[in-house]
Amino acid sequence: MQRRTRIAVLAASTVAALSLAACSGGGGGSASDAATARGPITIWYSNNASEVEWGKGMVEAWNADHPDEEITAQEIPAGKSSEEVITAAITAGTTPCLVFNNLPAATGQFQKQGGLVDLSSFEDGDSYIQARSGDIAEQYRSSDGDFYQLPWKSNPVMIFYNKDLFTAAGLDPENPKLSTYDDFLTSAKAIVSSGAADFAINPSPTSEFFQPNFDFIPLFAAQTGGQQIVEDGKATFADDDGYAVADFWASVYSDDLAGKEKYEGDAFADGKAAMAIVGPWAIAYYGDKIANWGAVPVPTENGTPADETYTFSDAKSVGMYSSCENQGTAWDVLKFATGEEQDGQLLELTGQMPIRTDLATTYSDYFTANPDYEVFGDQANRTVEDPSDPEAVAMMQALRDAYTKAVVTGDGDVKSALDEAAKKIDSLATQG
Amino acid sequence: MSGTTTRQEDRTARSSRRGPGPSGRRSLLSRLLGAQPIGWLFGAPYLVFAIIVFAYPLAFAIYMSFFDYFFSAPGVEVDKPFVGFDNYVAVVTDPAVLQSLGNVLVFLVINVPLTVVLSIVLASALNKVVHLRTFLRVSYYVPYVTASVALVGVWLFLFSGNGLVNNILGPLAPTPSWLVNPALAMPTIALFVTWKQLGFYILLYLAALQNVPKELYESASTDGAGVIRSFFSVTVPGVRQATVLVLMLSTIIGANLFTEPYLLTGGGGPNGASASPVLIMYQRGIQQGHPGFAAALGILLTIAVLIVALLQRRFAGGKEE
Numbered sequence: 001m002q003r004r005t006r007i008a009v010l011a012a013s014t015v016a017a018l019s020l021a022a023c024s025g026g027g028g029g030s031a032s033d034a035a036t037a038r039g040p041i042t043i044w045y046s047n048n049a050s051e052v053e054w055g056k057g058m059v060e061a062w063n064a065d066h067p068d069e070e071i072t073a074q075e076i077p078a079g080k081s082s083e084e085v086i087t088a089a090i091t092a093g094t095t096p097c098l099v100f101n102n103l104p105a106a107t108g109q110f111q112k113q114g115g116l117v118d119l120s121s122f123e124d125g126d127s128y129i130q131a132r133s134g135d136i137a138e139q140y141r142s143s144d145g146d147f148y149q150l151p152w153k154s155n156p157v158m159i160f161y162n163k164d165l166f167t168a169a170g171l172d173p174e175n176p177k178l179s180t181y182d183d184f185l186t187s188a189k190a191i192v193s194s195g196a197a198d199f200a201i202n203p204s205p206t207s208e209f210f211q212p213n214f215d216f217i218p219l220f221a222a223q224t225g226g227q228q229i230v231e232d233g234k235a236t237f238a239d240d241d242g243y244a245v246a247d248f249w250a251s252v253y254s255d256d257l258a259g260k261e262k263y264e265g266d267a268f269a270d271g272k273a274a275m276a277i278v279g280p281w282a283i284a285y286y287g288d289k290i291a292n293w294g295a296v297p298v299p300t301e302n303g304t305p306a307d308e309t310y311t312f313s314d315a316k317s318v319g320m321y322s323s324c325e326n327q328g329t330a331w332d333v334l335k336f337a338t339g340e341e342q343d344g345q346l347l348e349l350t351g352q353m354p355i356r357t358d359l360a361t362t363y364s365d366y367f368t369a370n371p372d373y374e375v376f377g378d379q380a381n382r383t384v385e386d387p388s389d390p391e392a393v394a395m396m397q398a399l400r401d402a403y404t405k406a407v408v409t410g411d412g413d414v415k416s417a418l419d420e421a422a423k424k425i426d427s428l429a430t431q432g
Numbered sequence: 433m434s435g436t437t438t439r440q441e442d443r444t445a446r447s448s449r450r451g452p453g454p455s456g457r458r459s460l461l462s463r464l465l466g467a468q469p470i471g472w473l474f475g476a477p478y479l480v481f482a483i484i485v486f487a488y489p490l491a492f493a494i495y496m497s498f499f500d501y502f503f504s505a506p507g508v509e510v511d512k513p514f515v516g517f518d519n520y521v522a523v524v525t526d527p528a529v530l531q532s533l534g535n536v537l538v539f540l541v542i543n544v545p546l547t548v549v550l551s552i553v554l555a556s557a558l559n560k561v562v563h564l565r566t567f568l569r570v571s572y573y574v575p576y577v578t579a580s581v582a583l584v585g586v587w588l589f590l591f592s593g594n595g596l597v598n599n600i601l602g603p604l605a606p607t608p609s610w611l612v613n614p615a616l617a618m619p620t621i622a623l624f625v626t627w628k629q630l631g632f633y634i635l636l637y638l639a640a641l642q643n644v645p646k647e648l649y650e651s652a653s654t655d656g657a658g659v660i661r662s663f664f665s666v667t668v669p670g671v672r673q674a675t676v677l678v679l680m681l682s683t684i685i686g687a688n689l690f691t692e693p694y695l696l697t698g699g700g701g702p703n704g705a706s707a708s709p710v711l712i713m714y715q716r717g718i719q720q721g722h723p724g725f726a727a728a729l730g731i732l733l734t735i736a737v738l739i740v741a742l743l744q745r746r747f748a749g750g751k752e753e
Contacts (some may be wrong), residue, residue: 084718111720114508205612209719248463261612262698266587303555321507394720401528405703409612 008196009364035121039326040070041333042074042096046082046316047075050284050350055100057345058337069329070160076101082107083393090115090321097324102317103151104140105210105386105393111148111320112390117320120146122331134357139228139385140317149317149388150334151355155279155347156311156379157218163292165274169196176274178296179303181248188257200257202273205317205408210364211395213386214277218298218312221243221384226310230387230395235422237399244301246414250407260408279314280351280376295375306375313383315355353380391408391428398424490734497728502721519728529729532700532707535618539708540686542582542622547682548675551630556667557638569638573631580628580691587624587696611697620708621692629685633678640674641667676749680741687737690714709733 023314045055052075057074060378076099079085083106089095090113102110102165119125125147129137133151141149158412163173169191176181188200203215218238219230223241230236252258259267268276269289276282277298286293297309324330336342339361343354347363360367360377367374387395398421406417450696465472472479497519504510523529558568575583590596591610596606606613610620644667652662668675689708693700702706711730 084562087718087721089501090505091503095505112510113503114505114510114722198506203699205701207701207704208699209715259593260702261593261609262588286469322508393483393721394716397715397720404701409608409614409702411703 004394005258024297034325034327035117036328038069038329038332040072041098041326041330042072042322043098043100043333044074044076044096045079045100047234051100053347054342054346056350057349058342061342062333062336066329069332069334071328086110086115086319087113090323093323095321095424097326097330098318098320098337098402100152100316100337103386104149104315104317104388105209105396106319107140107149107319108142108289108388108390108392111142114322115149115319115323117203117322117324117327117330118146118148119150119320119331119334122150125331128335132357133355136313136355136381136383140388142388143233149319150338151385152318152338153315153350153352153354154283154380154383155314155352156276156376156383157279157314158295158297158311158376158379159201159275160278160282160293160295160326161267161275161287162271162290163294165191165271166195169194169274170420173292173294176294176296179299181244181251181299181301183254183303184299185248185251185257188252188275189255190197192255197272197274199259199267199273201275201277202259202267203277204262205253205258205260205404207400207404209393209400211401211405212396213312213314215249216245216407217384217386218277218400219248219300221310221312222298222300222304223310224310225304226382226384228387229259229399230382230392230425230429233389233426235395235429237423238419238422241301243415243420246403246407246418248299249403250299250414253408254410274359280353280373283372283376284351297379307378308382309379310384311379311383313355313380313385315383315385353377355380389429391431394428395425398428460531493727493730497731499724501724501727515724516617519724520558520732522725523729527708528704528707529712531704532709532712535679535704535706536687536689536708538618539622539625539689540683543626543686544679545625546622547629547633548678550626551633551678552637552668552671552675554630555634555641556663559638559641560636569634572634575628576626576631579693583628584623584692584695587620591620602721606740608702612702614702617697617702617706621689621696624692624696625686625689628684633682636674637671638679640671672749676745679744679748683740684737684742687740717733 017204038064043055043059045051055073059071062068063318074096075411076082076304077085077089077305079088082099082101083103086095086099086102086106087109089248092111095115107116119129119352122128129147129150133140137147137151140147142148159178161176161178162175166173166176166187169187170192171177171187177187191197191200219229220229220237220242223245224236227236238244253260258273258317264270267273267279269286296305297304298311300309320327320334322332338354343356344366344381346352347366351370353376356362363377367377386392389395402417402421406412406414428430438486498514498516500513500515501512502510519625554572558565558572561568588611589673590594592598593609593612595609598609606616610616646672649662652666657665690710690712693706693708693711694714699705700711710733713729713733715730717723
């Protein structure tokens with residue numbers, strides 16, 4: 001009996017030890033071998049219906065011609081956010097070869113984790129990315145000078161407005177006065193005071209790190225003519241332009257032109273807000289609910305011509321992950337999926353803008369057939385991205401915390417809040 | 433007496449047959465494994481589970497808290513320098529953490545007493561109800577088993593600016609509204625969690641009430657005690673151990689508050705007034721990639737909760753029989 005017990009205890013200990021050992025193991029094969037290796041690969045793509053349709057079509061097209069290098073594709077696993085799923089997968093060594101859903105702001109962290117393949121290490125890595133995306137690609141370059149992500153598609157955000165509510169407020173729906181801060185505030189006050197809508201505009205006032213992308217950052221990009229909130233390791237918004245943008249939003253909130261509380265649902269779709277800051281995906285999304293809409297660039301302090309106005313890109317990039325064993329195939333798939341034909345399919349199926357310099361000319365037929373998208377297609381040439389520093393998320397959280405306190409709730413001085421956030425970001429930049 | 437003598441003789445005889453060496457080893461093994469070594473086998477699955485799911489992560493969290501740690505891909509060398517107590521210093525000097533600790537204190541001061549009082553009163557009432565007993569018990573239990581995400585939607589409908597509660601209150605509605613009011617956000621969350629968890633604690637009290645002898649109520653009644661007197665003199669002392677359990681569980685669960693500030697107040701707003709330490713851990717450790725800081729906060733939180741739980745046991749538990 002005792003012998004059996006000893007064996008059982010030994011067996012249990014061995015199982016436990018092996019389990020723990022398994023947790024710390026992983027990896028295998030040299031990086032240089034993997035870079036040229038070819039064979040089957042796995043990819044993840046977003047779980048929204050139109051991107052799933054594009055993803056399936058792309059995989060089918062590739063697999064038909066490459067039986068020895070087949071793609072196995074799936075939607076990105078469910079989680080609180082894609083970024084957390086990818087972070088966990090990097091740590092566990094279970095990332096696929098390619099993820100067509102990288103948040104550029106999280107890429108620095110993925111890179112620091114050692115989870116991403118340096119795309120510049122491929123012979124035609126830099127040249128392919130630069131040829132496809134032009135100068136915009138520079139915003140996606142890592143601080144070490146290399147590309148760890150391929151800028152894939154953007155959803156340049158603009159002011160989307162409900163023409164019927166503008167008419168109800170006595171405003172000209174065809175030529176709305178929304179280009180300067182003063183004009184915007186005047187129009188917004190007319191919307192609310194007339195009772196046309198509860199709010200003129202209703203960006204989410206909550207504290208999540210990514211929310212600046214839909215209030216402060218687009219207007220800051222427009223106000224500065226295309227500046228990122230962090231450049232060369234320094235916060236750029238603690239200046240007159242940043243203060244002007246924050247003061248504008250503070251006026252919006254203090255005059256009750258926007259809700260200070262999270263709206264359950266979609267205020268624009270429900271007719272509770274007359275405007276929204278959204279990308280071209282909104283055309284299909286709101287099409288059934290709000291047929292009579294218009295889109296104009298985000299405002300600036302003194303007004304900027306539409307063809308010179310910058311905005312936030314709301315882009316997604318593609319990352320190649322270091323756990324990939326057949327990186328040679330993965331690079332070929334990446335080029336195939338971002339080539340002219342598949343980019344055209346992406347535009348056709350999702351209405352999202354491939355980040356390419358020749359967007360308007362290559363797909364002129366599409367924009368002729370779908371004139372609603374033309375203004376977004378033009379805006380896609382002037383976009384600004386989030387920082388890609390390893391501390392980018394912490395930086396954006398610092399900005400958001402200052403913004404919600406001083407701008408949304410009006411607690412404290414706006415200028416001081418931005419100055420403090422900038423100091424914190426500068427400090428974070430030195431940690432990255 | 434004769435039995436004792438016989439056992440001593442048996443031990444002596446066995447000892448002389450086996451010799452001193454092997455006997456020493458066996459007795460050591462015997463001391464380690466106990467009188468019934470087979471018990472280890474039966475307990476092994478849970479032991480392995482506890483080691484892998486609780487002990488190993490806890491030990492690893494302690495380890496991480498002393499390093500500038502970073503989750504890296506397998507086989508990738510990322511510098512993770514030893515930083516001593518730097519993470520702990522960063523935690524205790526971080527204004528957001530200090531604010532979150534204050535917030536959770538507000539939460540516990542409201543949630544724990546309210547939970548204990550409401551659950552014991554409602555359990556006592558439910559114990560005496562004859563009609564609709566099952567319906568009422570299920571009604572209280574449903575919020576506990578319902579996903580927080582779904583319930584948060586209901587509470588947003590109730591407590592938002594244009595919600596039902598404000599419509600009923602009319603001019604008495606607070607400005608700013610409940611969930612965006614720095615003074616009211618955390619108390620509102622405390623009420624939500626109290627309501628959501630109540631069914632579970634009522635169940636604990638209902639189980640404890642079955643062990644209170646009916647004779648005690650009869651004696652109290654004979655001595656002229658009314659319902660209230662019986663409640664305080666028989667019920668409350670009779671379920672004291674359950675009360676300690678409820679106190680400790682509600683404190684531990686409250687200190688781990690995350691879902692409600694994450695969903696109900698949009699990430700701990702307004703201005704961090706409803707941020708909890710665990711929400712800060714999530715932001716710093718998972719979102720921002722500083723697990724060392726998050727681990728240090730987690731360890732300090734664990735120690736604080738243990739101290740509170742020990743004090744509760746000391747002052748509310750009374751003496752074990």
